[in-house]
Amino acid sequence: xxxxxxxxxxxxxxxxxxxxxxxxxxxxxxxxxxxxxxxxxxxxxxxxxxxxxxxxxxxxxxxxxxxxxxxxxxxxxxxxxxxxxxxxxxxxxxxxxxxxxxxxxxxxxxxxxxxxxxxxxxxxxxxxxxxxxxxxxxxxxxxxxxxxxxxxxxxxxxxxxxxxxxxxxxxxxxxxxxxxxxxxxxxxxxxxxxxxxxxxxxxxxxxxxxxxxxxxxxxxxxxxxxxxxxxxxxxxxxxxxxxxxxxxxxxxxxxxxxxxxxxxxxxxxxxxxxxxxxxxxxxxxxxxxxxxxxxxxxxxxxxxxxxxxxxx
Numbered sequence: 128x129x130x131x132x133x134x135x136x137x138x139x140x141x142x143x144x145x146x147x148x149x150x151x152x153x154x155x156x157x158x159x160x161x162x163x164x165x166x167x168x169x170x171x172x173x174x175x176x177x178x179x180x181x182x183x184x185x186x187x188x189x190x191x192x193x194x195x196x197x198x199x200x201x202x203x204x205x206x207x208x209x210x211x212x213x214x215x216x217x218x219x220x221x222x223x224x225x226x227x228x229x230x231x232x233x234x235x236x237x238x239x240x241x242x243x244x245x246x247x248x249x250x251x252x253x254x255x256x257x258x259x260x261x262x263x264x265x266x267x268x269x270x271x272x273x274x275x276x277x278x279x280x281x282x283x284x285x286x287x288x289x290x291x292x293x294x295x296x297x298x299x300x301x302x303x304x305x306x307x308x309x310x311x312x313x314x315x316x317x318x319x320x321x322x323x324x325x326x327x328x329x330x331x332x333x334x335x336x337x338x339x340x341x342x343x344x345x346x347x348x349x350x351x352x353x354x355x356x357x358x359x360x361x362x363x364x365x366x367x368x369x370x371x372x373x374x375x376x377x378x379x380x381x382x383x384x385x386x387x388x389x390x391x392x393x394x395x396x397x398x399x400x401x402x403x404x405x406x407x408x409x410x411x412x413x414x415x416x417x418x419x420x421x422x423x424x425x426x427x428x429x430x431x432x433x434x435x436x437x438x439x
Contacts (some may be wrong), residue, residue, distance in 0.1 A: 135170045136294045140184050141273040143241055147175045173294055179252035179277035182238040182245060186230075187273045188235065194271070198231050201261040227257045252278035263287040 135154050142150055151173060158167035175186060187194050204223065207215040232255045235245045245253065259266040259279035266279050266287040274294035281287050 132169045133295065136274050137164075139170075140174055140176060140181075140294060141188055144175065144178060144181050147181075151175075174276045176274075176276050177249075177252070177278060178243065178245065179249045179256065182234050182243065182249070182253055182258050183270060183278075184273045184275055185241065185360040186234045186237055187270060187375060190233070193230065193233060196228060197257065197260065198267060201267060204261060205264070207224065212285050223258075223261060227254050227261070230257055250352075255280040259287045265289060269293045359383060 135151075137149055138154065139147055151170060155167045157171055158164075186291055200219070200222070204216075204219045206212075207219055218231045231250060234253050235250055238245050254277070256270065256279045259281040260270045261267075261287055262281040266281070266289065269275065269279070269289055272293055272295075275292060276294055277286055277292055279289070279292060
C-alpha cells in the first residue's frame with residue numbers, strides 16, 4: 128500500500144513502459160480504497176514516460192556507477208568552461224561525443240535486455256538527454272531522479288528546458304537560485320543642513336563645501352568602479368562563451384573534415400565503379416557483336432545446307 132506520492136513515483140518509473148499504465152491504475156485503486164482521494168488523483172495524473180525517458184530512468188536506477196562516471200566527466204568539462212581553460216575545453220569537447228555514444232550504447236543494450244529495443248529516433252533522444260546532463264547541472268539532477276517523463280535537449284546556449292520533464296516537477300529538481308544583487312549603501316555626502324560656526328563665510332562653511340566635494344568624488348568613483356565591475360563581468364562571460372564556442376567550432380570542423388574524407392572516398396569508389404561499368408558495357412557490346420556474327424554465320428551455313436539438299 129502506498130502512503131505518499133513519492134512512493135508511487137518510485138514504483139511507477141521503475142517498471143517497463145508496458146507495465147506503467149496497469150500499475151498506475153492499481154495504485155490509484157489502492158489510494159481510493161484507503162480513502163485518500165487526493166493521493167489517488169495525484170497518482171492518476173502521473174504521466175507515462177516516453178521510451179527514451181524510461182530507458183534513461185532504468186539505466187540510472189540499475190547502473191548508477193556508469194552514470195556517475197559520466198557525471199565526473201561533466202564536472203571536468205564545466206570546470207574547464209568556468210576557468211576558461213581553452214586547451215582543456217578542446218580535449219574534453221572532443222571527448223564529450225565519445226562519452227555520450229558509449230553511455231547511449233550501454234543504455235540501448237540494457238533496454239534490449241529488458242525486451243525494449245530502441246529505434247534510431249529514440250536512441251538520438253537518449254543521446255540528447257545525456258548531452259543535456261553534461262551541459263547543465265539542473266538537467267543532471269533531473270536525470271538522477273530516475274523519473275524523467277520525456278527526453279531532455281540542449282541547444283548549446285542557456286539552460287536546459289526542464290518544464291514538465293520530471294514526474295514530480297519542482298519537488299524533484301532544485302530551482303536555480305537567482306543571482307544575488309550587490310548590496311547598495313548610501314554614501315556620505317552633503318545635504319542641506321546648517322553649517323556650524325561663526326556665521327556667513329566662516330571655516331565651518333569651507334569645511335562643509337570640501338566634504339561635499341569629497342562626497343561627490345567618492346560617489347563618482349563608486350559609480351565608475353561599479354561600471355568597471357560590470358564590464359569585467361561581461362568580458363568574463365564573453366570570454367567563456369568564446370572558449371566554449373571555439374571548442375564546439377573545432378569539433379564541428381573535425382566533423383566536416385571527416386565527412387569530406389568520406390565524400391572523397393565515396394567519389395573515388397564511384398569513379399572506380401563507373402569505370403568498371405563502362406568497361407563491362409564495352410565488353411558486352413563486343414560480345415553482342417560476336418553473337419550477331421555467329422548467328423549470321425550459322426544462318427548462312429543453314430542456308431547453304433538447304434540449298435545443297437534441294438540440288439540433290
